[in-house]
Amino acid sequence: MTAGVKAKHQRLVLVLIALAALIGAALLAAWALRNQASYFYVPSQMAADPPAPDRAVRLGGMVERGSLKTLPDGVTVTFVLQDGEARVPVRYAGIKPDLFVEGSGAVAEGRLSPDGTFVADNILAKHDENYVPRELQDMDQHQQAQVVAETTE
Amino acid sequence: MIAELGLAALWLAAALAALQLAASVLSLRAGEGGETLGGVIRPTAILQGGVAALSFVLLMWLFIRTDLSVKLVAMNSHSAKPMIFKLAGTWGNHEGSMLLWVTVMALAGALIAAIERRLPEATMRATLGAQAFVGLGFYAFLLFSSNPFERLPRPVPEGMGLNPLLQDIGLAFHPPTLYFGYVGLSVAFSFAVGALLTRQVTPDFARAMRPWVLGAWVFLTIGITAGSYWAYYELGWGGWWFWDPVENASLMPWLAATALLHSASVLAARDALRAWTIMLGVIAFSMSMVGTFLVRSGILTSVHAFAVDPERGSFILALLAINIGGALALFGWRAGSIAEGERFALVSREGALVVNNVLLSAILGVVLLGTLYPLVTEAFDVRVSVGPPYFNPVSAIFALPMLAVMALGPLLRWRQDAVRRVRRPALLAAGLAVAGAVIAWLIAGPAGLLPTLGVALAVAVGIASLLPLRGRRLTRTPLPIWGMVLAHLGIAVSLLGMASESAWSQERLAALAPGESAEVGPWRVTLTKVVPVAGPNWTAIEGDMDARYQSGSPIPIAPQARSFWSPSQTTTESALVTRWNGQLYAVIGEAVGDGRWQVRLWWKPLVTLIWIGGLLIALGGVLALIGRVLGDLKRRSVLAKRLRWRGEQPV
Known part of the structure; x- marks a missing residue:
């Protein structure tokens, strides 16, 4: 039982990390590109x-x-x-x-x-x-x- | 006559692709009853490959003979051009390169049809159907808007010639190599669509797809490496990567294919990451098509130029929308029905590969945004250049942690592991990384933040990449393991070259009269004389120089500034002296007026490692590919033996 919960939990952690990284990339890119507008x-x-x-x-x-x-x-x-x-x-x-x-x-x-x-x-x-x-x-x-x-x- | 024959072959190949698609759809609909119809698909795919190849060979023949009644030849060739460049001219233009694209695509389809036996027959049919569908779009593009065999109303006396920048041996083989990579990814795309249609996302599917991805990835790696070196010595600016949209167009499929390669390995070994692997299969080829769209639609020169003559661009854009949109819709529709794969802990080989995949995707997103952003703003009349100040730091933010994970990932066990088990190798690599950075500072002098981190990570990754061999008997280590080790080592080698080049390059600009010298780094270069020289279709001024490394003997070098006359253009032919520890790069400019000539010199320590690393990566891919194919052949012969044995002993 606990093993099942744990596995689910870890999957969730993985998905969250992936989402955080991709959203972070998007935000960072958007911010950097805004600065480029005056390049x-x-x-x-x-x-x-x-x-x-x-x-x-x-x-x-x-x-x-x-x-x-x-x-x-x-x-x-x-x-x-x-x-x-x-x-x-x-x-x-x-x-x-x-x-x-x-x-x-x-x-x-x-x-x-x-x-x-x-x-x-x-x-x-x-x-x-x-x-x-x-x-x-x-x-x-x-x-x-x-x-x-x-x-x- | 030959041109008409080529056009006929192209139409025939398109018709065969249509037949292949129809047979595939009908046999999938009929289900079990579709055997007879399904039997047509493989032979058709093989025939289509042959006929498309014939069409391409006929176009090459027209270029070899410089048949000036054909528009494409007249526009892009010249009778005085050396034979190798006449040949390369076949694909050095829009129509010819698109014909090469469909030919490679048809040949890839033929090859799957001929040799792939691992997948269920229904998945195979769906895969070949998808391949035919994508192919048909490109046939239509060629036949309706880019006919390479078009005749001129009357032949012209002489051709217009090929862009001199492209008259280089590197360029003769660069585009075909990249195209093999781009189009090879269409196979991964078709496999993904086939597996989705028949709901067969299994480890066997990943094992069947992997060699194709590996092959395409090797070609892309070689293509990018060669392209970078070509830009380095031909453009005469001493740079090796410009974040030019055309370069990004080849980098993006490579990033996606690298991610796909790793997630397919997880699927093959552990039956996890099913949906993600399918998704990457779709994305990798989508990036190939986006790249083709960018390069071929003319949108890069200007959005407005594109708007003035939008036929070709719109056509490719429509193909993009249909193929990518269709595949993504299919994915959205079917992804829910792909059963969840095996589970794994965060700290495990799978976990590391997931992190690698996410970070690669993030870099891909960063490059894609940076490449498309100026096009979008230009449509709203805002001119923006996105250059290294954006790409370097933003992609490094994701590349540096990815490299750190890459160093440790291969040391982790599948499914579940503990951080403390890899603590010792991690500390070893980290310690050596710091030592490496300190030694580099002591020998070569201080460097910026990114290059210093680059050197440290290169050392860490280089050491860590060899650790998977620890405790193995080298003669019995499987080839794919060797492949991984070499490819990861190649990344480290290349990274070291990039860091060293960007931190410690030295540049010297001087106006020299014959007899005078200039120094750059450890080199002393003396201009002896400036002479005019001539080639088959160009004239040039050549600076004869003697280059001396420290107190060594003089090495003669002769950079040129060439003027081509058809078409009229000048190019800079740099001269290079390669040593184990770097390259001297020399360019001659124009006369200053008082007998002096402009000379530009660079000393680039360890710069060659960039491309040596690239070749190591490709070599790693080749070893893995050989290992996988040999493994498959072995499995087949065991299977055949077992069948024979069963046949002799009735149960």
Whole structure:
């Protein structure tokens, strides 16, 4: 009799542990994802509501024409990402992606430093002629006019 | 003519699948009277496999000959491409890969029909019926929205070529390997549905299903390992896992299949976890289909792109809904009638496996949510990226305790055990784990929390994984035990590599003129010269460098930046120097302008362990599979002998 009760009891314990773990996973994931909602920035958002200096975020925008410069060390580049409303200077030490050019879209991964420069540790640009970073797809449409104006100036 | 023949074969295979499904349904309805009808099913399944394979071989033939009157070949191939990539081009595109999918699925069905004899005949028929049902959906998808054999109105003079990133020997074999894994899980799905339909959820069912799950799981493991290495050396970013949705698409079925493998073992050995095993059988293949949907529907590029051309995506989504929804509904309807399995205590081998299953499911949920979340928010015009800051910590919260349980679980006895019996090995493993972490800090320097925990757990799991061999005569240890030991050891090895790579990698970026050097970790790399080189369909600049480990002799390396012209694209060809204790990774960038070239170097200690561990895991799976199949063959011959003996001695 007691053995039967005990077995039932243990089964219940197992089911409860499983439920607790899965609900815990769901809650944790939901909480972490909510924080991710502010992971991606466009320049105007970054200007209006800058992220905390140590937070890893992504900044996506168009590379402003004439802003791309290579520093004397040969490996650090600076450029400006803009979305028509705001401009954010970006510094990046590394090899630029193959199709990273002025006037096209790019996403920088990194942190905003206290002096207002975005320090990128990685740059995502077009992989090939047909690829655009996912976050930039809409921007291309919204800012077509702007880009056309810049390319023809 | 060949294209028409291929299309005809595809239609014929679809018709055979329909016949197989109809025969299965009718014979199940007729019950005992359905013998004659039921006899048709196995031969039909075998024939369907053959005809589907013929269709795929014909498509390969079109690619080998570069028949430019066929749209798919013209869009994805080029006459100047090396032969191996022409061949790989067959499955390096949407239509071809879907044809490979149905072909593997039909072949898997043919294989079950040909060799599986353990299950009751009715369950077998239901299983083959389910396999035909799922297959039919994908045949319809190919024939109505993705015909690989479509002709162009007039042939083009030259093909468009294959994406250069994909022109790599690793990629020639990566997708088929993954597909064998994805589609192999369809067998587990069909078995689960068959067992539900005929209410035959028994240890024998688990034993019949296990080798199939093992096989699919081995392919998935190899596929993921190879894919990770390919991304590592081909993309030129020095990373080996990006939590990219395409990678997650292959990780999710692997997590589900790993859980299924373990719960099927409980069902086979102890007749417990019946409903849970069935559920996992359904979920594992569902994850394969979700992965295919993500990769094949174009939804990853953009939800909006998907909305503009929704035909294919909607088709796969409908297939997903029908298959998963149908199976889950069947499960909900029948699960109540599956008798409760054997009981067990919380502290027991079963208990540990349940915990492992729950935690694997939790990780699966975390990855699934993180992968789908950006797609959902994008539909509401909110752009979100979910990256490593989410995936790493959240999945680690569940992975770390899972690894701890994995270390001790195999030491527990079935049914009931006491914690104090495993106290000594547990303390030993824990002590060595702490020692391992301390030694790592002393040798390589301080590391973050996650890598330190990773090193400690890798040591604990590595030691504990060998303990099941203790007290056994190694020559007489069954192969499946060896398989488990190796696979668990592989997890430890891989984990050590991941922890070491993330904690102690060193990076150096420099602009070098020929003759100048840069140092990274223990390496000194000298750029000797930069030269232009050319391949069959690309040109490149190549940086000739000498790499010197401490005071060793120079090793020549030559990373390239390649420009392909059809289609026009540049790729980075990294150069690697592998030593037992890690890898040097070198990439050449562009000219700075004053005669200097950008060079990026990484020293990644123990990084190769990541993939060696992956291969060990797969090898463990292979050993277990061989052990199970040999065991089955032995059982069959004993059974046959006994039958013969009975026949000679009338009772």
